[in-house]
Amino acid sequence: MAETGTRVQADVLKDFCRRVFEKMGVAPDDAAITADVLVQADLRGIDSHGVARLGRYVNGLRDGIIVARPEEKVVTETPTTVTLDAGAGLGQPVGYRAMKKAMEKARQYGCGFAAVRNSNHYGIAGYYAMMALEQDMIGFSTTNADVLVVPTFGRDAMYGTNPLALAVPAGQERPFVLDMATSTVPRGKLEVYHRLEKPIPLGWATDERGIPTTDPGRVLDNFAKRAGGGLLPLGGAGEEFSGYKGYGLGLLVEILSAVVPGAAYLTSVYPKSPEGKPLPANLGHFFGAWRLDAFRPVEEFKADMDDLIRRLKGGRLAEGATRIYIHGEKEFEEAERRSQAGIPLGAKVVANLQQIAAELGLPSPL
Numbered sequence: 116m117a118e119t120g121t122r123v124q125a126d127v128l129k130d131f132c133r134r135v136f137e138k139m140g141v142a143p144d145d146a147a148i149t150a151d152v153l154v155q156a157d158l159r160g161i162d163s164h165g166v167a168r169l170g171r172y173v174n175g176l177r178d179g180i181i182v183a184r185p186e187e188k189v190v191t192e193t194p195t196t197v198t199l200d201a202g203a204g205l206g207q208p209v210g211y212r213a214m215k216k217a218m219e220k221a222r223q224y225g226c227g228f229a230a231v232r233n234s235n236h237y238g239i240a241g242y243y244a245m246m247a248l249e250q251d252m253i254g255f256s257t258t259n260a261d262v263l264v265v266p267t268f269g270r271d272a273m274y275g276t277n278p279l280a281l282a283v284p285a286g287q288e289r290p291f292v293l294d295m296a297t298s299t300v301p302r303g304k305l306e307v308y309h310r311l312e313k314p315i316p317l318g319w320a321t322d323e324r325g326i327p328t329t330d331p332g333r334v335l336d337n338f339a340k341r342a343g344g345g346l347l348p349l350g351g352a353g354e355e356f357s358g359y360k361g362y363g364l365g366l367l368v369e370i371l372s373a374v375v376p377g378a379a380y381l382t383s384v385y386p387k388s389p390e391g392k393p394l395p396a397n398l399g400h401f402f403g404a405w406r407l408d409a410f411r412p413v414e415e416f417k418a419d420m421d422d423l424i425r426r427l428k429g430g431r432l433a434e435g436a437t438r439i440y441i442h443g444e445k446e447f448e449e450a451e452r453r454s455q456a457g458i459p460l461g462a463k464v465v466a467n468l469q470q471i472a473a474e475l476g477l478p479s480p481l
Contacts, residue, residue, distance in 0.1 A: 120459055120460055120461045120462055120464075120465065121459070121460050121462075121465050121481055122456060122457030122458060122459050122460070123457050123458050123460060123480055123481060124457050124458070125154050125157070125158055125453065125454060125457075125458055127480050128154050128157065128166055128458060128480055129150045129151060129153075129154040130150075130480075131150075131468070131472070131477070131479075131480035132146075132149070132150035132153055132154065132166060132169060133146045133147050133149075133150040134146075134477050135150075135169060135173065135471060135472075135475060135477065136149055136150060136172070136176075136205075138475045138476075138477065139172075139173060139176040139177065139183055139475075140176065140183035140184060141176070141183045141184070141205065142183075142184055144208070145204070145205060145207075145208035148207050148208045148211045149172070149205050149207040149208060149238075152207040152210075152211075152237070152238040152239065152242050153165050153166050153168065153169065153207075153238060154166065154458070155239070155242055155450075156238060156239045156242070157453070157458045158449070158450040158453050158454060158458065159239070159241070159446035159447075159449055159450050160445070160446055160449035160450075160453070161239055161294075161303075161446070162303075162307055163301055163302075163303020163304050163306060163307050164238055164239045164301070164303055165458070166458075166460070166464065166468065167303070167306070167307075167310075167460075167461075167464045167467070168236075168303070169467070169468065169471060170467050170470075170471060171236070172205065172236075173471055173475075175235065178393065180203075180235075180393050180394065180395055180396070181203065181204065181205055181235050181395070182202055182203045182204045182395070183204075184204075185201060185202025185203055185204030185209075186202040187199060187200065187201055187202050187204060187209055187212075188200050188202070190232070190376075190377075194220065194223070194224055195220050195224050195226060195227050195228065196220070196227070196228045196229070196230075197213070197216050197217075197220070197228075197229045197230070198229070198230045198231070198232065198375075198376045198377070199212070199213055199216075199229065199230070199231045199232070199376075200231075200232055200233045201231055201232065201233050201234035201235070202233060203233055203234075203235070203395035203396075203397075204234070204235070205235055205237075206231075206234045206235040206236050206237030206238065206258070206398065206400065207237050207238050209231055209234055209237075209400075210231065210234075210237040210238075210242075210243050210256075210258075210400055210402070211243070211246075213229035213230075213231050213243075213400065213402050214229065214243040214244075214246050214247070214254070214256065214402045214404070215246070216229045217229040217402045217403055217404040218246065218247055218250055218252060218254075218404045220404070221247075221250075221252055221404035221405060221406045221409075222250070222406065225405070225406050225409030226403070226404065226405045226406070226409065227403070227404050228401070228402065228403045228404075229401075229402045229403075230371075230372075230375045230376035230399065230400070230401050230402075231376055231378070231399060231400040231401075231402075232373075232376040232377050232378035232397065232399050233378065233395065233397050234378070234396070234397070234398045234399065234400060235395075235396050235398055236258075236260070236396070236398065237258055237398075237400055239278075239280075239294060240256045240257065240258060240278040240279060240280035240294055241256070241280040241282065241292055241294030241443075241446075242256075243256040243280070243402055244256045244280035244281055244282035244292070244294070245280075245282045245290075245292060247282060247404045248282050248284050248290050250404075250406075251284055251406065251407050251408065251413050252284070252404045252405055252406050252407060253281070253282065253283050253284070253404065253405040253407065254280075254281070254282040254402075254403070254404055255279075255280070255281050255282075255401075255402065255403035255404070255405075256279070256280045256400070256401070256402050256403075257277070257278065257279045257280075257368045257371050257372050257400065257401045258277070258278060258368070258372050258398060258399070258400045258401075259274070259275050259277055259368060259369050259372040259373045259378065259379075259380060259384065259398055259399055260275025260276050260277055260278075260302075260384070260398065261275055261302070261384060261385050261396075262274060262275060262345075262381070262382050262384060262385070263275055263276055263298070263302050263338060263345050263346050264276060264277070264297075264298045264345055264346045264347070264348060264365060265321060265325070265344065265345045265346065265347060265348075266348070266362050267348060267352075267353065267354070267358050267359045267362045268353070269325075270324075270325040270343055270344070271343050271344070271345070272338070272343075272344070272345030272346070273381055273382060274365055274366070274369055274380075274381050275365070275369070275384070276296040276297065276298040276300075276301045276302060276346060276365075277296065277297045277298070277364075277365045277368035277369055277372070278294065278295060278296045278297065278301065278368070279293075279295065279297065279364070279368050280292070280293060280294040280295070281293045282443075283420065284407065284416075284417060284420070285417055285420040285421050285424060286414070286417035286418055286420060286421045287421055288420065288421045288424040288425065288441075289424075289441070289443065289444055289447050290443060291420070291424070291441060291442055291443060292442055292443025292446065292447075293442045293443070294442075294443070294446075295349075296349070297348065297349050297361055297364040297365035297367075297368055298346040298347065298348055298349060298361065298365065299318065299319045299320070299346060299347045299348070299349055299350075299351060299361070300315075300319050300346065302335075302338070302346065304319075305319070305320065305331040305334055305335055305346075306331075306335065307461075308331045309331040309332050309335060310461050310463045310464070311461065313331075314329040314330065314331070315328075315329055315330075315331045315334075316329070317329050318347065318351045318352070319346065319347065320334045320344065320345060320346045320347060321334075321344040321345065321347060321352070322334070322337065322343075322344045323337050323342045323343035323344045324343070324344070325343070325344060326344075327347075327352065328344075334346075347361075348360075348361030348362040348364075348365055349361025349364065349365075368401075369381065371401040372398075372399040372400055372401045373398075373399040375399070375401060376399045376400075376401070377399075378397050378398060378399025379396070379397035379398070379399070380399075383397075384396055384397060384398060424441050427439060427441060428440075428441065460481075465481055468480060468481065469481060
């Protein structure tokens with residue numbers, strides 16, 4: 116559900132976000148990377164992960180939960196793998212550098228993998244997977260997240276929305292870009308509905324009793340109070356619609372993103388001190404890159420990808436349907452529209468950006 120309201124050009128928003136991060140003490144290069152990840156989310160229509168989250172990062176930096184200039188270091192490295200410690204810094208810069216390392220290793224050895232620990236929220240998973248497209252590689256990215264999802268047959272949230280993204284190049288067709296939460300929806304989608312004062316579809320989340328609810332505010336309030344309930348795994352509750360498969364995908368992401376690099380997992384993420392003070396999140400990420408020509412000639416691969424995509428899109432339509440889409444296609448088209456018309460921001464997001472600008476003594480982007 117896209118928000119409507121004030122429209123702002125992407126470069127204006129990006130410049131504003133960059134300035135905000137620099138004001139908070141973030142190094143210029145890291146500020147630019149983080150701003151780009153946020154605005155790319157908005158351009159692609161993923162409003163839940165765009166500039167609407169800027170206040171979250173500002174508060175984290177202000178409170179010291181996110182380190183503005185972290186001591187990022189290599190923990191262990193082999194010719195095809197590397198594990199990085201993010202030093203409790205922003206997730207976007209370390210995610211960008213980790214994906215670059217995975218791609219560098221793939222250029223040398225055909226494939227490369229990078230894992231990150233002691234990190235923070237890194238934005239949309241697809242941003243990092245798509246970095247591989249320009250190098251004729253397949254890109255992969257996952258992250259664990261704050262505890263929001265109820266396991267199949269459970270009552271309390273135990274793990275995160277745990278997104279995964281896979282980007283595959285094509286020839287003349289747009290690339291295949293799968294970028295998805297392993298829950299029914301990400302938390303940010305609830306926030307969007309709550310900002311718009313709209314009910315969520317039944318089956319997205321449960322209340323504190325474990326009963327499906329349409330009230331996004333109730334779910335968000337329960338998150339804040341740790342009162343029970345939460346988002347459901349992809350597929351929904353129980354086994355009837357294969358919610359256990361979404362649960363399994365979520366745990367796969369948890370293992371790759373957290374157990375592999377040694378980050379926090381399940382309810383140990385976003386810890387607090389004995390006095391209740393929030394501590395660094397210690398989230399983890401995982402990245403992979405595969406060089407196409409390590410398997411077969413690039414042009415042959417891309418020709419087959421084009422053929423696969425065209426066959427799917429040329430299939431017979433269901434009654435009442437107008438088009439068959441390929442994953443990522445809607446987002447590419449939305450990015451083209453928003454690049455021209457500007458990014459739509461709801462009233463609450465506008466107010467939040469104006470407040471941040473005022474607090475930091477920056478000119479408003481609106």
